Amino acid sequence: MEDGMAKTLFDKIWEKHIVKSKSEYPDLIYIDRHFIHEVTSPQAFDGLRKRNLPLANPQQTIATADHNVPTKNQHLPITEMLSRFQVETLRENCKEFGVELYDLGHQKQGIVHVIGPELGITLPGLTIVCGDSHTSTHGAFGCIAFGIGTSQVEQVMATECILQYKPKTMKIEINGTLGNGVLSKDIILYIISQISASGGTGHFVEYTGSAIRSLSMEARMTICNMSIEMGARGGMIAPDQTTFDYIKGREHAPKGQAWEEALAYWKTLTSDEDAKYDTEYSYKAEDIEPMITYGTNPGMGIGVTQNIPNVAMNSNEQEMEKALGYMGLQKEQSLIGKEIDYVFIGSCTNSRIEDLRLVADFVKGKQKADNVNVWIVPGSKKVEAQAIAEGLDKIFTAAGFDLRQPGCSACLGMNEDKVPAGKYCVSTSNRNFEGRQGPGARTFLVSPLTAAAAAVTGKIMDVRQLLN
């Protein structure tokens, strides 16, 4: 792109990170931060050893154990042998290659996409990668953040760079004011229901508009987090005063003169007014109600008061039948009043302190319904500590919720926290794929408020009916 042309936020950060550009070849892009975890890193470390290469930049590599950890008794050795071996392998690799590890029990341990922002490691204008598709979360700060496979993890470890063709750009604008009981999770579930689970493929998304601007950083992270669920490489939101206020004073944030310089640069990180995007969508916040998915991909979502459609937009008869068969649901059925078995509040989508506060505020003085198990899993040790400091733990315990220790937990059916086959789980996580929360488990994706409503009633409810 020529200088002088109007540029998107994405273009500006991308161009700033090009190490080498060659016609027909992918751009060589410099990576500022590389997060690693136990599941997608061992084969990459092995690759370095086989090539006899050092880790290019240990300081910029940040490790935590999150996917494969138990969320009970984290002070004890992991009982499941393969999980323990995977976490131990991470420990040994970090030691050998000089990477700081926020291990189980460490006060900074947590889900990788929760700890990056809370420690001030995630900043505007950076490039961030991780061997996890929800790396898009960090884009909420106005940086380019995306998930990569293990071969690319090895590439970044070896060179601090990545080969990438520049993706297309997409603008999604949400203007207006959200209704009572409607959260940022509902915004992103709504968007995905409109453009489908593959509608963003090949694109990097920028979310704009007054409804996005009015959101807190944590709410913005929820939106960017699920960009991958429409197939997009990542999502981002231009930094503003809300962003700067969130970052200031955090452990790894720039301080003093460096803060002033950073701030001056960050303020230039907006899309030019007449910048062109390859694809654009615009929605009204007022059209969005609390959302719920009914099928087996995140694009199969409806407003909670609507009926399941005959055929989802961008889907077909065969796919609908397979999805509804798996879920044990019927076409044109209403989900309101549907009895459920589990509620999971957690994951890199919705496990931050604001999520926990919203839930605590709603359930205070109430009890969970007898027919449900409720798991509430803080995203990090810091979130857990903050929740305890605010007395939220007491509210959850009094309500009969199972407050567990930080980790990815029941989001992905990998660790011990699994939903049994055939059971319904109302979940604040990000994927409702077949078997995602355990073999045969049936997932309804919702916001933390809708999950809280399901926890106390034992059913799928329109949370707006229960708010004062």
Next chain:
Amino acid sequence: MPLQVSNIDTDQIIPARFLKATTREGFGDNLFRDWRYNAGDVPNEDFVLNNSKFSGEALIAGKNFGCGSSREHAAWALADFGFKVVVSSFFADIFKSNALNNGLLPIQVDEAFLNLLFDAINENPTTEIVVDLEEQKIEIPSKNESRSFEINAYKKVCLINGYDDIDYILNLSDDIKKYEESRFSFNKI
């Protein structure tokens, strides 16, 4: 082998509970685990991988193949099982990149040609499909139908010659050094 399902996500290709290995080998055993086996690890006879009628090194799959998680284990599992090519009318970005990094060729064709492939295989499970990477062409000789497919020039060179991204990047280490000197100091950690 035909798998006429759209939006096949990487949790179906290889469920998370099988991602605990620390090496790249052996994932083929659990490829499509929850579709391939019923409860009690009894093979699901209806699933295509268990159907002795079908064989071959090409998986033909519905639209938006490989969506969801970035796990490269999905590409490893397919390659480990013995697939060399996956054909679909649409691939998720990260899967496509992971496949290319593991010598598994993702071939994107139009919907009509994909349906033609399914029809041909359903009519005759031993239908021959010819893939020519050099010419970027996929052909069904019995139907006298073919399509050209796209692959980026860089990856084509890598696949044909067995080159590796890391070797290529390490040759540019002077450029990387120069770039690092120009970085904002506040971007360092």
